[in-house]
Amino acid sequence: MTEIPRIPETDLLRLEQRAINVRKDVVRMIGVARSGHLVSSLSIVDILTWLYWRVLRVSPEDESSSARDRFVLSKGHGCPALYATLADRGFFRREELWSYRRLGAMLQGHPVANRTPGIDASSGSLGMGLGIAVGMALAGRMSGSPYRVACLAGDGEMQEGAMWEAAMAAGHFRLSRILLVIDRNHVQMEGKTEDIMGLEPLDEKLRAFGWRVAHADGHSMQSLQQALAEIDSSDAPGAVIAKTIPGHGVSFLENGSFRGKDVLNRQRVEMALRELEVLEQETLRSHPSGEALS
């Protein structure tokens, strides 16, 4: 196990603030577009903030550097969270967020590579991201440039056969530079994953395919950091099963009263933004150094 330092308190607070602001932008962009997957976008915001500010060696200045780390959002429908994170990270102007899903927009309903700065791979149809990540990791190994390839997958798409073809290949080739994060929010389109097509024991299945696996709280960057330390190795791909809450951060989304197909009207946007303002204040108060930053 490699020693990966804990995230210092002040950094952690700033990251949590970022995540809350990304959440607000996700609500705003889906509100403006009147279309998009809000609940499953909000479950991955903390994971993305952690990846883009603590894990991945990427920057807008070296956007096309061949040695950069790569990221594949296999659950492409969660792209509002990725777009808002990339805008926050400076890959493109934040104003682009307001044309998400519009005709001719740079920000498509599902990510398209070569169309948006910072998007390394197209996705949308479920179950394709991990295979692309395997190809990227193999290319890195072949070119002697061992960049990390992170893939964020939804739990529902682990029902796709192609994910396991890719998992088998990653294990076979001992692609230790692959980091798979599974957004384990336990819901899929028509209900709960374990009712529809049970995935458990997901960790044991991946281990049987040659992976190192750790569990994390997908809304705690400290927990994600710890999980990464547990799986980091030089001879096996690593997976973090991140337990998340669908719609995290907004109560009427978390409790399931708002369905994925419901339109996010102005009133709901307002309610969600107010809740996130309150969450931001609470977050600041809960940190020892928080008051000074507010």
Next chain:
Amino acid sequence: MTTERISTRDAYGAALLALGEHIESLVVVDADVASSTRAAAFAAKYPERYLNLGVSEQNMILVAAGLALCDRTVYAASFASFLVGRAYEQIRDAIALPSLPVRLIGTHGGVTVGEDGATHQMLEDLALMRLLPDVAVLCPSDYASAIVQICNANSWKGPVYIRLGRMPIPPVYERSDSDFHVGGARLLREGDGVTICACGIMVHEALEAATILSQQNIEAEVIDCYSISPLPAEIILSSAHRTGCCVVAEEHFRKGGLGEAVTHLLCEHYPVPVLSVAVKDLFGQSGTPEELQAYYGLTAERIVSAAFQAWTLRRRSPDAL
């Protein structure tokens, strides 16, 4: 010219060896059929640039996409059925949509695969692949031209699909011939009686048909339409202006392939009678390649009879009346 019969899949093996020597970034991916696709020679010579992903065509295509996104030059091959059939959505979303320069090679196209039967005899790959925007679709007619097309594909900016066959076929071109670019065609025989557009194994049949037709005083113009997409529109149109009728011959379903592409082109720009020599709404079956070729009507004789029919219906220019 050598008269040795040799399959177009053998060209894949030869082309990879040539490419491997010059292109450092070349990676060949495989789904455990390298002996059959002839990628095995490359695998033996350049093991560090060859990846066998096992029996997983979908994953092979996704891995190819990942490699291409990281600037590798990628050739991916399997039997046409398994490559285009099994992994179509991966090809569509991961390769065609971002327009990645991945070269997809479908070997074992058509019924002349032989004894393996219907599951292994792909008759709709050209249709499926030509539907995808900006994907070049090629179907070479002999070993020599296949090698050049496989190598030239590397300079095309987007994805390329090349359909190859298992059955050894006679040569159409000299080995030194190198003029086969994406979007091109070759006028193999000039004539003013009927235009015959053909691809793959049917080019040789078309040339034989032209000899028979000539004995009947119909001079056929034979075009090797190896580029199904983009279609060599000007060559086809100027020939149709000369002849006033057309036959299209391909080892593919009548639906969706070269026949429909040529018909559409002519309908839009210069309507003339077009007859198709292809497989009519039937899956393949077991048999020897030669038996199957005859059973499914993919022969010079069928082209001759279609050509006669087309000729009698031909569009006559006013000054010929």
